[in-house]
Amino acid sequence: MTNRHQPAGKPAASPAWYPCCLALCVFANSAFADAETEALREELQLLKKRMEQLEARLAAAENRDIEIKEAVNETAAADSSGIQAFDIGGALRFNYSWEDFDDSAQSKRGDIGLNIFRLNVDGQYENILLSAEYRFYTFMDTIHHGWIGYDFGDHGQVQAGITQVPFGLLPFASHSFWFGTTYYMGLEDDYDMGIKYINDFGPWNLQLAAFKNAELGNADDLERYSYDPVTTGAARNEETNTFNGRLAYTFGKDSECSNELGLSGQWGELFNRDTDDSGDHWATAAHLDSRCGRWNLQFELGRYEYNPRNPAGVSNDSITFGAFAFAHEVAAEGYFGVANIAYNVPVNWPRVDVITCYNDFSILHKDDSRFNDSLLNTTGCAIGIGPTFTYIDLIRGRNALFLGDGSLAGGGNDEWETRININLGYYW
């Protein structure tokens, strides 16, 4: 190598340490040959050790399938016995409505406002289950449901707390945001305080329940989600010690075309606070829930009776029901029917996950000949786009609750009323 400051052809002067280093290497090679041999021996040992490790890994790989199988079995066992997992969710919903019976709403072209903010907790610790939902409305806040459960695997599940009453079409006897007439009578999506047992035996589904009382344990409180007899009217009755049984059989379960046929029964006491005496109430229903391809047909037919022990002078013809901070009368006896049809529209739009369109019809035929039938028909679509879900409903009702002066007992104006309702929610 030449230095650019050095005249060409003249070798650069070697640094003083060059010969030292060279000699050092020579010296190291000779004087430390033993050390290098030792190092190589150590390398050999390391290689042997490495080979042993590789042999062990190979053995492990050969056993891997067995381990995975065991893991699969363990997972399956965990699935049946439960794992530790909790989900917190909720929803924020807004609602638009236009009503043909509300002059001011017509002039304003409808109203829009906050519908609910809700929080959900669903969890599982080993076999112990938890599910709860609390809802905040602008005019009230209340628990929707809240129960603790135990999963017995193949032997079913028990839920204790505020849990859905097993009656008729489940989980709903409708597809729309507005529900059907049965909801406003406490025979759809009703929640009470008690204990419930659920089990599947192949195509059979059995649900048995015993409820001490309605969800809040306070029949004076109208700030509740589901409809029950309340004590705010002239006849102060409340349901207590109610028993439910529901048996359903599914033809073609998990197939492209499944048909669930079911029978439900409900019986309980109806305690009157003024007479301190209990009458009774009962209801029964048969249902068909047919899901063939993209079509869903639902039928339900049933009868109910409330036999109160009212004080003298108080009519037994109707029972006061309440929820959503509002009380209304329901005929004490009658027949109810549900006929719904829905179609899950095939969509190929990239952001749209589901569009389900439906027509829900329900009727309440009251035994009292003075009372007009109550009818409710909702045509609409539910549209799911990512975390949002929107119901667009055209609701038509005659003697239906919240539609003009409709009544589920007597005294309604017996005219068809219309409401357009759009409910937009973000769910997480």
Place this chain on the structure above:
Amino acid sequence: MTALNDTEKDGFLHDCATGRGQPLLILTVLILLFLSCRSVYAELTMVSWGGAYTRSQILAFVRPYQQQTGEQINVIDYSGGLIDLRKQVRSLNFKWDIIDLELSDALRACEEGLLEPIPPQALEAPADGSAVESDFIAGSLTPCAIGTVVWSTVIAFDPAALPQTPQRLEDFFDTERFPGHRGLRKTPKANLEWALLADGVPADRIYATLETEAGLQRAFTRLNSIKPQLIWWVDGIEAPYLLESKQVVMTSAYNGRIADANNNRNAGLEILWDRQIWNIDLFGIPRDNPNAEQALDFIRFATRSDRLAEQARHIPYGPVRKSALQLMDREARLHLPTASSNFDNALQIDARWWAEHFNRINQRFQKWLERPLQVPKNLPR
């Protein structure tokens, strides 16, 4: 360099003798040791598909290569796809040195510049001296990846769980005669082809049909007929376990995994070879990988005819080298997807078509998975 004069020599010897040169000495020895250790313990990481397939690779060429060279090969599992490879190549942060790829992924990765080019000349020629190119079956030598085995996606079933033995692909879609859940790999590949074949589309029209919206919809409609009964698997090892644990009565599966379940666990499973869809696995090297030279050396070793033949002894996947096939005994060849009795109406997956269309169709497929066929029972209220 000038010669050492006596004074310098004396000074050096004096330094060594007095111990002042010891740090330099130790440093030199350490450097020599480090260099020698580095050459012996260079590590390579190979990513593959796990289970019996990876085991066959370890036995056939990973362990022999380690024994021969002393290099360590780490083997890890993955479930295919190019997402991780893209991340590694784009960030130059390599976790993998050798990748076992499906043909469509290999072609796409090569087009995207994610793999090192591998010339055929880098491979070991067959013993008869013929050209490497003529020794590999058509399509198994690509510019960036070297084929190893022919494997097949087949319908596997548990004969004890069915009222009769399925004979044709159409039986997989017939839930009346063959009731029970089905398993399918969570990918549009092979599933859409089967859906169209079962719907009466001729094999030579499958990909032309899938290119049209109507054809794609036809495939999804056919799959809809069994959608409520489908259970999806991702890792190849899951497929036989779905059958063994009685979760399904029929499932798609890699043929080697079913053979492994029968050989090692006496699972008693059977294969329906009708309309098997065969594919090729290949080795590739991530682009700009600093260990590319060593990785290529490994691939050269692993794709030797004797190594591929050895792999086929551990899993019934056909070697892509003709010279390797000749090294196998006749009985073993009968269990390969390429055996004439199994290969009657086999369909080769069109890897080029999938390389071009996979992203678009997979998005559609994933949406289809999420979208319920039936009216949801529990619309949010």
